[in-house]
Amino acid sequence: MRVQDDHLALRATGLVKRFGDRRVVDGIDLAVPTGAVYGVLGPNGAGKTTTLRMLLGIIEPDEGTRTLLGHALPRDASDRVGYLPEERGLYPGMKAREAIAFMGALRGLDWSTGRKRAATMLEQAGLGHAVDSKIRKLSKGMAQFVQLLGSVVHQPDFLVLDEPFSGLDPVNQERLEALIRGERDRGATILFSTHVMAHAERLCDRLCVIAHGKRRFEGTVDDARALLPMKAHYVPHHPAPGIAGLLPAGAQEDRGGWRFTLPPEGIEGILVRLIDAGYGISGLSIERPGLHDAFVRIVGEAAREQAA
Amino acid sequence: MSSTRKLIRQTLTIARRDFIATVMTPMFLLFLLAPLLFAGFGAMGSLGAMTVGQGTEGKEKLYAIVSVEDAARLRAADTLIRPAISRERGLPPLVTIAPAGDPAAQARALLSDPDIDVPAVLYGPLDRPQLIHANPVSTTARYMAALAEQAVRDRRAGLGAAPLSQPTFTRVERDSTSLGGKSAAATFAVVSLFVVTLMLAGQAVGTMAEERSNKVIEVLAAAVPLESVFLGKLIGMFGVAVLFLAFWVAVGINITALLPPDFATAMSGIAPALGFPAFALLYILYFTLAYMLLGSVFLTVGAQATTPREIQMLSLPITIFQMAMFGFALAAVGRPGSWVATAAELFPFSSPFAMAGHAATSADIWPHIAALAWQLLWVAITISVGARLFRRGVLQSAGPKWRWFKRG
Known part of the structure; x- marks a missing residue:
């Protein structure tokens, strides 16, 4: 047929x-x-x-x-x-x-x-x-x-x-x-x-x-x-205590800088706050998640669902 | 391309591959020449039997301890009666000796002589002959008793050794096939069909093993219906069988020319009721269907086996199954028209054998047309069931619900 x-x-x-x-x-x-x-x-x-x-x-x-x-x-x-x-x-x-x-x-x-x-x-x-x-x-x-x-x-x-x-x-x-x-x-x-x-x-x-x-x-x-949010790696020009308070929750120190998940509204607001506070920007990279990350997340969620 | 043409094309592709893969190997030569091994062993056995026969030849004798006059009468009777007695190895020669002392003791001594083989000894007067013999039932002793009877009758009638009549023997061809000729043809059909099927159809049992061990089955199953795979394999192996038979038939025809005239005389007694051309055609058709039917059963069973050991173990039940079908068909040939014959002709797996025998004993054509259609139906059923079992057992799928037949 x-x-x-x-x-x-x-x-x-x-x-x-x-x-x-x-x-x-x-x-x-x-x-x-x-x-x-x-x-x-x-x-x-x-x-x-x-x-x-x-x-x-x-x-x-x-x-x-x-x-x-x-x-x-x-x-x-x-x-x-x-x-x-x-x-x-x-x-x-x-x-x-x-x-x-x-x-x-x-x-x-x-x-x-x-x-x-x-x-x-x-x-x-x-x-x-x-x-x-x-x-x-x-x-x-x-x-x-x-x-x-x-x-x-x-x-x-x-x-x-x-x-x-x-x-x-x-x-x-x-x-x-x-x-x-x-x-x-x-x-x-x-x-x-x-x-x-x-x-x-x-x-x-x-x-x-x-x-x-x-x-x-x-x-x-x-x-x-797109299932996963993008991540940013920020390296301040003038590192100093208290910087973590200006970054999104969950930011972690990594390779002389900080790694954090980008909020839905974007990175502009965070950068303005960091520059105004005098930390400056020595390095900044926006990392797009790979298919591998998406796959691990999808499969991980499936495993949790299956276990539940 | 219609689905039927497509199925035929796919089936023949599988058949072609299997035929070439089987024929184009050194092992095929061994398979082709295997009957020579049979013939070799047969010749060795015959040679041994002949040697044993020759060893005892001339040492077996019948003794009669009688007077000179009785001896002459016994020899005359022997000359008269001996040619009428049909025995494969012939009767031992008759030796007459004169009594010396106690004839009973003399007779027992002869019977016990380790250097000669004496099956029976006659002594005493011919009207009351004493016969001693070693075997429980002795035809030679009875033969000697008949000689004594004839000798006594000749003496009382005053007859000499010269024959009183001069018979004339003339061989005449029968207008119709004799019952014996039909029966011989039927037995020949069943036995020869069984032998070739036994040798060739069993080859089908391991053919799916190659695809399973090489994992080619997945490629085949994706491209071709399993029914086509099964049928293609059967046709491929049938091609091998036909090649094998063609070779040996050609050899056989050439050897027949070298056989003694007695053989041709013996063969002339085999006369199928349908006549030779129709019988030969039906024989070929029944061979084809016997091969397809038994081959499809073996292929189905063999396809379920997972290891060479399992396939090896299957050879015994397969041989028993073939023997059972042979026995069934042979019983049918022995009782044409009986319920056994009808059952053997109807049971699909004995039907080709029984119907080949039927072709030798009955001149009706229509039962063969019905039988061929019936057997063909069972080939299709067996292949379909085999494919479904394979799909369910090996591919782990329930399979389409008889769609192959519906679409065909």
Whole structure:
């Protein structure tokens, strides 16, 4: 069945998955815009992989619905989807070129085109020497990259990558980031899970944070950062006792100065008071919270909620 | 692309991968040549048996302790009756010796002689012959009694050794298939189908283990319905089986030309009721379905195993299951038209074997059309159940509610 929702590549509503008595995924909603790079973030065991497997139709949700590329059954869109699972798996006896072509053939690409594209892609990824090498002869990182190429060889409209950066060295992580950007530029929608914030911060147009099976946040990277107030680090020109009384509550001494959270009305009023009192300004920096801080806070709140 | 075409394409992609991965390995050569091991062991066994046979050959004799006149009559009777007695190894030669002293003691001494093998000894007058023998039931002793009877009849009738009649033997081809020929064809069909299925369908049990151990199953399950994965694997392994059979059939055809004429004469007795072309076609179809049915059961069971040890342990119940189906089908062939035959023909997993036997004994075509459709349905059911069990047990998902069938 085809469902019209043109601006969304994926919509999931109220996904629930139980393993025994445990609700591993507990009512997750997702809306992934067409052409976006969308991150699914969460700590280990949050339910990210189970969510992705439900979105792809590998397992069926106990409750909820999902629409992938306009299809109510994800399987109906399988030829337009690419997938790199968290647990990497290739046939060890296959040659790299054949492995990529096989993964393409599963998604409807004919073998000869798959083989040609595989050779080109391996060349472009700096693995031209491994075109006819068997998978068992490749390093773990190289094999992982071969599988990644296999997931995009048929030029999918929707690409799902489950923890794609794990197990890759920094050089290959850089290559993978370039590949993801390339796929986005080609017009593909990309959904990837990670618990490494740096990649999400650099790549994601939108993201959601999952913890304890529930969606705890959804928005842009900036939206996530905005959950935390900005911090200031102030170094007085004439340090003297009594300065703490002019700073917001909770200010702490740090590296020869003071660190404090900016109040909602801004920093101007504080600076005026400090200058009028004769402390002067030797240094001032405004620090924007990172995605990492936002993630820690969101997940921390989820843990407290769960404990309660 | 329609969903059916898509399913076929996905299934064949899996089948192609499995076929190539199996055939393009050195292990396949070992698999292909495995029957040579059977033949080798068989030849060794035959050679041993022949050696033992040759060791005793010429040492087994029948003794008659009788007068010269009775000896001549006994030999004449032996010449007359011996060709009519059919025995695989033939009767031991008859040796007549004259009585010396106590014939009873002489006979016992012969029976106990360690250097010769004497199954029976006759002594005394031919109208009251005494026969001693070592075995509890001795056909050779009865044969010698028959010789004595014939000799006495000849003496009383005053007949000499010359035959009184001159028979003419003419072999005539039957217009219709004999009951024995049909029965032989049915037994041949069931046994040969069982042997090839036993050798080949069992291979399916471990095929999902590769995907599970290499974690490729996640890639497959995301791209292809599990039903296609299961069916593709079955078709791939069936391709391997067909290649195996094609090779050995080609070898067999060439070897047949070298076999003695007696073999061809013996084979000519095998005559299916449907005639050879239709029987051969049905045989191929029933082999395909027997493979698919048993293979899908083994694939389903094997897919639930998590370790090679578990797969190894499954081989015993699998062999027992196959033997049970074979026994069931063989019983059906022995009693065509009985309730056992009907049950074996209806029970899906014995049906291909029993129906192959049915093709040899009955000329009706319609039961085969119904049986093939019935078996095909069960292949689909078994694969679907296998995929659902795998989805539930291994992927931990309840799975779509029979959507595969509904959409197909």
